[in-house]
Amino acid sequence: MTALSHCSRLGMLLLIVLIPALAFAQAPAQPQPPDRAIINFMVPIDSNSINLLLAVVNNQVRVGTKKITIVISSPGGDTASAFAAYNVLKSVPVEITTFNAGSIDSAAMLVYLAGKYRYSFGDPARFLIHGNALTLGTGVPMDFGFLDAQLQQIKSLNQMVAQVIASNSNKKQDEVTTLMRGQTILSPEEARSWGIVHEIRTTFMEPGAVFVTVNTPAPEEKKPFEYGTMRPPIGSESPTK
Numbered sequence: 001m002t003a004l005s006h007c008s009r010l011g012m013l014l015l016i017v018l019i020p021a022l023a024f025a026q027a028p029a030q031p032q033p034p035d036r037a038i039i040n041f042m043v044p045i046d047s048n049s050i051n052l053l054l055a056v057v058n059n060q061v062r063v064g065t066k067k068i069t070i071v072i073s074s075p076g077g078d079t080a081s082a083f084a085a086y087n088v089l090k091s092v093p094v095e096i097t098t099f100n101a102g103s104i105d106s107a108a109m110l111v112y113l114a115g116k117y118r119y120s121f122g123d124p125a126r127f128l129i130h131g132n133a134l135t136l137g138t139g140v141p142m143d144f145g146f147l148d149a150q151l152q153q154i155k156s157l158n159q160m161v162a163q164v165i166a167s168n169s170n171k172k173q174d175e176v177t178t179l180m181r182g183q184t185i186l187s188p189e190e191a192r193s194w195g196i197v198h199e200i201r202t203t204f205m206e207p208g209a210v211f212v213t214v215n216t217p218a219p220e221e222k223k224p225f226e227y228g229t230m231r232p233p234i235g236s237e238s239p240t241k
Helices: 002-026 045-064 079-091 108-112 144-167 173-178 188-194
Strands: 034-042 065-072 095-105 117-120 126-132 183-184 208-215
Touching: 034 045, 045 065, 045 079, 065 108, 079 108, 079 144, 095 108, 108 126, 108 144, 117 188, 126 188, 144 173, 183 188
Parallel strands: 034 065, 034 208, 065 095, 095 117, 095 126
Antiparallel strands: 126 183
């Protein structure tokens, strides 16, 4: 074997070794996930807003965020959707903190209580606790069976809310149930004495945290539909002029 042939083979071996190493060295570094994500949730509670909230939380979990703060100010809304959010947020593999930025009303209490750590601004922030209600449409016929079924649903929802509040406070479930028969408004200090709030703070921001807002689309205006009227079959509507 000539010296030239030996050098050529040595050169090829060096290229085989060096090319992968150079490619690895030039590969861009993967961005590090933020230490904490802060989610702004200041909307009424319904299935749409809760689905959006959980989608944001899931995305943060997927990118590797380990700590999430949900900043809440909500007039409440659908208790069943809020209860689903409570169960999901309790089970996600990240540290969930909730922060009252103004009002935690009715169903919003369930989302707030999902936090492992729960904070609040001082006055004039508030917490509103009350029972569920049944909204009846005018002109809708209702028999005993219908009303009884609706009342059983309300009773079940009230029991669920009372159980969650009791398990995340120093109040007994029977005591919470009694308070839910009216309207109970707690100041941040009163909520802290209940064990609902862990600490009153002046800010929820932290250095290096990313900020995400849950925005829900404006609800479409619904046309009134009178109970008992006949709707035309699909496809038979008159075209819009």
